[in-house]
Amino acid sequence: MPDGDVNAHRRIPRPAWDVINQLALRRCTDETHSVRFRRGSEITRWTLAELDQRAVNLARRLHATGVRVADRVGVLSTNRIEWVLLDLAVLKLGGVTVAVEPGRFEPERVVEKYGLRRLFAEGETSRDAVQDIDSVLPLTEPPGNDVPELPAFAGYDEADICQIKQTSGSTGTPRGIETTAVSVNSSISEVQELFRHGDGDNILVLLPLWFLQQRWWFYSALVFGHDVALSGYEDAVEMAQAVSPSVVMGVPRLYDDLRARIRASGAPVDLPERRETIQALLGGRIRYLWTGSAPATRATLEFFNDAEVPLYEGYGLNETCIVAKNHPGAFRLGSVGQVLPNKTIRFDRDGVLVIASHHPVNTRYTWCNPGDNQKVWLPTGEIKTYDLGHVDDDGFLWIHGRVDDVISPSAGPNVLLPPIETLLRGLPGVHECAAYGRAVRFLTAIVSPTPDLDPAVLSDRIVALNETLRPEQRIHAVIVAAEQFSVRNGLLNTQFKLKRRQIEERFARELELVYDKHNGDAAPPVPPVLVFG
Secondary structure (H helix, E strand, O other): OOOOOOOHHHOOOOOOOOHHHHHHHOOOOOOOOEEEEEEOOEEEEEEHHHHHHHHHHHHHHHHHOOOOOOOEEEEEOOOOHHHHHHHHHHHHOOOEEEEEOOOOOOHHHHHHHHOOOEEEEOOOOOEOOEEEHHHOHHHHOOOOOOOOOOOOOOOOOOOOEEEEEEOOOOOOOOOEEEEEHHHHHHHHHHHHHHHOOOOOOEEEEOOOOOOHHHHHHHHHHHHHHOEEEEOOOOOHHHHHHHHOOOEEEEOHHHHHHHHHHHHHOOOOOOHHHHHHHHHHHOOOOOOEEEEOOOOOOHHHHHHHHOOOOOEEEEEEEOOOEEEEEOEOOEOOOOOOOEEOOOEEEEEOOOOEEEEEEOOOOOOOOOEOOOOHHHHHEOOOOOEEEEEEEEEOOOOEEEEEEEHHHEEOOOOOOOEEHHHHHHHHHOOOOEEEEEEEOOOOOOEEEEEEEOOOOOHHHHHHHHHHHHOOOOHHHOEEEEEEOOOOOOOOOOOEOOOOOEOHHHHHHHOHHHHHHHHHHHOOOOOOOOOOEEEEO
16 A cells, blocks of 8 residues: 555445436536426426526525525525525535425524525515515526626535524424535436436425435436426325326335325225325325435335335435435335435444444534534544444344334333324324323323224223233223314424424323322222323
């Protein structure tokens, strides 16, 4: 080995594709593939060439108003095509897109906190640095000669920041992470190696665009040449039937709801017929479905996969991007897939998953509460996830829950809640549930009901379930909520994960009634106590 090259054996290969600079520096001329999105009651179609040209036009106008290389431009909005255009325009300027979740900040506070040159927000009167996002589309029309062409831009270096994303924590102020260009390139490259998105594919994006990964699919379309469609969660099925996607990017709740919808209409017992029913519901052309952000139930995974409509589960964090993913070449139902080549994992002495990235998102939060960095980012550059799991003999990663999901009852051993909650979600009448029991003798489940919940049936099924569980895992009481948990009522976050603290606070009175009346019981009553909240 030559002198001065002692680290050559540890060089990290570059990502296969420099996606960020292809978007920033190359003009897309693809007239074959398109983006489709809803404007009012109509679905609009633009070619990818038109999408790209509109982003260039917008970038010219932003530059004319003072936006420069490395400037931060924020977007505070629900899903709409303006979000995509602004993100692409900022990349073409060599800037930094700052994604802000609606409802978590006042616009003026966002401008101050993140040092924004400009913020585009819904329902805002244009003033100072804040501009109404409704003003964006006219700015994408061809500009006149008074608007200069874009100045030369050399492109992003690998370590340059191209995005700022926020954590999706359910409480407190989201933490902000400056995201390197190479980390985005690495993640998109690895996904492309696994799934080979290209001509013939149409990816339906329905989750919020303030999650960086959702914007990747527009990058992918422009770079690899495929269709893409944008919707919201509520109109995802309607959009799927209109645009016939080959790929749907969803969360477990979407697929749970689809399964419930098909079952309510009389799900075919015959698997080929079930496959036809699923395909018809989603436009008839599904190649695969993708899920993450929260554990999917085994019943839902089997419902789709047994019918040969692949539903692939994966795992990742805002701090790491995608870590593991099931895919056509390596799939094990119930796992989150094999670890991607540019990630390494280990488990610490407490069994907590620790992740390292060859191309890290960053090595710290830029905006966070005191102590947050030390809690998550280790001195080695690794991320401590606070997730519990294991890797099997074939390299598949399994996630069992979080450290916070382990409770300590007043009697008996500790209990990991997610596996029990997963079993409860599989019972008739249960839309979602959260279990509690810290410092008391038993577990109580708070259930988000389906419209057809039958208390007697649910009680009988829990009795049967309890017989399969260890004593400390058994459900003593069930509190049935008056309405389903949702993002709107504050009991799920925008990734449809449980907000445990908020649920516990919302049903504190019912929990206390159960604890006061039954905490002295030596064993769970049969049938369990049902309380209606």
